Amino acid sequence: MVCYLVILTKNLLVPKQVYFFAALLWTGIIAFFCLVQLNNVPLKEVSNLDKLVHVFFHFVLIVLCFLFFQKYTNAVNSVKCIITSFLFSVLFGIGIEIAQELFTTTRHADVYDVLANIFGAILGVAVIILFDLKTKIR
Template identity: 40%
Template sequence: MRKLNLLLALVWSLMIGIACLITINTNVGGKIPFKDKFVHFVFYFLFTILWFRTLDSRFPNEPLVKKLRIVFLFGFCYGVGIEICQGLFTATRSADIFDVLANITGGLIAIVLLYLNRSLKLKD
């Protein structure tokens, strides 16, 4: 299970990187307001959950809050790094602070849900 968690987290991270650095037809899905921000939210919501599962399975005795902090900081740095790469290395994409905010929001919501899930399990 540990290897599967790691594989899923790595594949998801790679997919985020590719999706954020290639040119995508912006007409897909019609004119939905903030669809790009929603996509970033979902990317980093799942990113946080997958990397938490990986870290949690490899280090089950580490404190929950420590693992959640590590995963959040990793996701934040990864997202900022991708935005910087968009600005520096692509002609059709640009760095966007609102993408970073959507990433942070997705990661934070995942962190809160993971924390609540673990806290509720401990009470049972």
């Protein structure tokens, strides 16, 4: 499904500002949900739900950042866009964990959250590469 969303958004003549604001909005959503107190969430009993959310957050972040960087640079070679998106996602995830430890009293830094962020970023990169290969074959 995500591949089809990438196809649709990639083929539209969307100004690069749309991708920028989508990536910026998603970054803000991640920051909000990672820094606020979430003790009253009813799904707290689901095992490792927190890690799945981190994977999802960074998967989507990679796709949005990739689309922005590709549109912004008009890149024919998407390797630089993938690397830039990946580095942004990983550094942003580490920064959020540091902010949780330093600036909140209800949240704490977790190495496993960083690993989940990296896994989500790798998953996003894999989908982008597979999609890119699939479109070049056609």
